[in-house]
Amino acid sequence: MIILPAIDIKDGCCVRLRKGDFSTAHKVAEDAGETAASFLAAGARWIHMVDLDGAKEGEVKNAPLFLEIARTSGLKVELGGGIRDRKTIEYYLENGISRVILGSIAVKNPALVREAAAAYGDRIAVGIDAKEGMVATEGWLDTSSVGYLDLAKEMERAGVKTIIFTDISRDGMLGGLNLEQLAALENAVSCNIIASGGVRDLRDIEACACLGLHGVICGKALYTGSLSLREAIETAGDQPC
Numbered sequence: 001m002i003i004l005p006a007i008d009i010k011d012g013c014c015v016r017l018r019k020g021d022f023s024t025a026h027k028v029a030e031d032a033g034e035t036a037a038s039f040l041a042a043g044a045r046w047i048h049m050v051d052l053d054g055a056k057e058g059e060v061k062n063a064p065l066f067l068e069i070a071r072t073s074g075l076k077v078e079l080g081g082g083i084r085d086r087k088t089i090e091y092y093l094e095n096g097i098s099r100v101i102l103g104s105i106a107v108k109n110p111a112l113v114r115e116a117a118a119a120y121g122d123r124i125a126v127g128i129d130a131k132e133g134m135v136a137t138e139g140w141l142d143t144s145s146v147g148y149l150d151l152a153k154e155m156e157r158a159g160v161k162t163i164i165f166t167d168i169s170r171d172g173m174l175g176g177l178n179l180e181q182l183a184a185l186e187n188a189v190s191c192n193i194i195a196s197g198g199v200r201d202l203r204d205i206e207a208c209a210c211l212g213l214h215g216v217i218c219g220k221a222l223y224t225g226s227l228s229l230r231e232a233i234e235t236a237g238d239q240p241c
Contacts, residue, residue, distance in 0.1 A: 001205075001208065001209050001213060001214065001215055001216065001236040001237060002045070002046060002194075002214065002215035002216075002236065003044065003046075003205070003215065003216055003218060003229065003232045003233045003236050004044070004046045004047065004048040004078060004194065004215055004216070004217045004218070005039045005042075005044050005047055005048065005217075005218055005219070005222055005229055006047070006048040006049070006050070006196075006217050006218060006219035006222075007029070007032055007035055007036065007047065007048075007049050007050075007069075008049070008050045008052050008219070009032065009049065009050065009051055009052060009053070009062045009065060009066075010025050010052040010053055011053065012062060012065065013027050014027060014028055014029040014030070014031075014032050014035060015027055015028060015052070017052070025052070028220070028223040029223065032065060032069060033068065033069065033072065033073065036069050036073040036075055037073065039073075039075065039229060040073060040074050040075055042228075042229040042230040042233065043229070043230055043233045043234075044075060044229060044233065045075065045076060046075060046076045046077075046078055046098075046215075047069065047073065047075040047076070047077055047078070048078045048080075048196075048217045048219075049066055049069065049077055049078065049079045049080075050079070050080050050081045051063075051066065051079070051080070051081030051082050052081060053081075053082070054081040054082020054083070055080070055081035055082050055103070056082075057082065058082055058084055058104075059082050059084075060082055060083075060088055060091075061081075061082060063091075063092075066079055066092070066097065067092075067095050067096055067097070070095075070096035070097050070098070071096055076098035076099070077096070077097050077098055077099075078097075078098060078099045078100075078101065078125065079092060079097050079099070079100055079101065080100065080101030080102075080103060080125075080127050080164075081101075081103075083100050083101065083102055083103075083105075084102075084104060084105045084109075085105075085112070086112065086115065086116065089102075089116050089120070089124075093120060093123055098123065099122070099123050099124070099125055099162070100123065100124060100125070101125045101126070101127045101164060102116065102124065102125070102126050102127065103126070103127040103128075103129065103137065104137040106126045106127075106128070106135075106151060106154075106155060107135055107137050107144050107146055107151065108137065110154060110155075110158060113126060113155065113158050113160065114158040114159060117158055117159035117160050117161070118159055121161065122161040122162060124160060124161075124162075125160070125161075125162035125163065125164055125194075126151075126155045126160045126162070126163050126164070127163075127164045127165075127166070128148050128151055128152060128155075128163055128164070128165050128166070128185075129165075129166045129168055130148040130165070130166070130167055130168065130181070131168050131169065132169070133147055133148055133181070134146065134147060134148070135147070135148055135151050136168055148165065148181065148185070149184060149185065149188050152165075152185055152188055152189045152191065153188060153189060155189075155191070156189040156190060156191050160191060161191055161192060162191060162192045162193075162194065162214070163185070163189070163191045163192070163193055163194070164194045164196055164217065165181070165182060165185055165193060165194070165195060165196065165197075166196040166197035167181060167197050167198065168197065170197045170198030174198065174199075174200045174220055174221060174224065174226060175198050175200065176198050176199075176200050176203075176204055177195050177197065177198045177199060177204050177207070177208065177216075178197070178198065179207055179208075179211065182195050182208070182211060182213065183211055186211055186212060186213060192214035192215070193213050193214055193215075194213065194214055194215035194216065194217060195208050195213055195215070195216045195217065196216075196217040196219075197217075199216060199217070199218045199219070199220075199221045199227065200221055200226055200227070201221065201226050201227050202227065202228075202231060202232065202235055204216070204227075205227075205232050205235045205236055206235060208236075209235070209236060209237075216232075216236065218232060
């Protein structure tokens with residue numbers, strides 16, 4: 001199982017939110033490059049990055065920073081936030097980003113997801129972010145009428161290999177993952193499932209490993225010190241891939 005430490009970017013700064021609420025953004029690190037270097041030193045192979053400005057406004061906002069991390073950090077970069085057209089997908093994947101995450105367009109333009117998956121294979125992931133089981137879009141500002149399992153099955157049919165699932169009510173709260181919904185998702189589709197939102201400590205890592213998940217994204221727990229990245233990686237049996 002892969003551990004992906006997370007850096008969210010807003011206005012060029014490393015921040016975390018509570019329950020996806022932009023008004024709760026607070027800085028958690030001074031420098032994204034230095035933070036990425038610390039992740040590499042702890043044994044990470046991937047880094048999960050989100051363009052919060054892009055997610056909110058639906059367009060690329062902090063691209064130079066993400067490409068710099070991809071070029072210099074020694075980590076594979078998984079990036080989401082505001083990636084809503086073929087041009088942006090191609091721009092990132094052709095300039096060093098290892099995998100892009102498609103969120104809102106999975107609901108609004110599934111045909112584009114299908115095209116991207118056909119063209120780029122496992123370099124395309126879909127982020128399914130849910131409130132009470134219903135998929136949220138537009139940087140989590142809107143809630144759709146689509147259930148998370150229904151969207152996951154549609155994305156599987158579209159050729160998507162990786163799904164990142166977040167229970168928004170738990171994100172940034174250090175209250176533990178929604179293991180019930182993650183288990184249902186793991187059982188519903190054959191895609192690789194990456195858990196996100198609410199990781200608190202090693203017990204969450206162990207629980208995800210027991211579910212047979214592909215990966216876990218860790219954010220606030222790393223910055224508060226309730227989780228050691230090195231211990232999480234050792235627990236998960238993380239291997240270069």
